[in-house]
Amino acid sequence: MVKRKSWVWDYAKREGDRAFCDLCDSENNNEYSCVGGTTGSLIRHLQNCHGIKAPEESIRKRPDKITPNRTIAV
Numbered sequence: 001m002v003k004r005k006s007w008v009w010d011y012a013k014r015e016g017d018r019a020f021c022d023l024c025d026s027e028n029n030n031e032y033s034c035v036g037g038t039t040g041s042l043i044r045h046l047q048n049c050h051g052i053k054a055p056e057e058s059i060r061k062r063p064d065k066i067t068p069n070r071t072i073a074v
């Protein structure tokens with residue numbers, strides 16, 4: 001399975017199991033755990049402290065594409 005890069009890495013760096021917010025000063029407490037690829041705490045931080053919201057495609061993984069052989073009657 002291919003690892004999909006999360007949008008949070010546009011704003012943070014990852015080192016091993018830790019994530020560091022790029023938007024915060026490194027002197028501040030900008031370390032977040034991302035063990036197992038969990039970026040929930042970092043996402044919450046970006047939203048609350050920097051007003052950055054997750055792109056819609058990251059929130060909902062609903063396939064919007066309509067397959068050719070599955071025509072919906074209009």
Ligand SMILES: [Zn+2]
Pocket residue numbers: 021022023024030045046049050
């Ligand atoms: Zn930050």
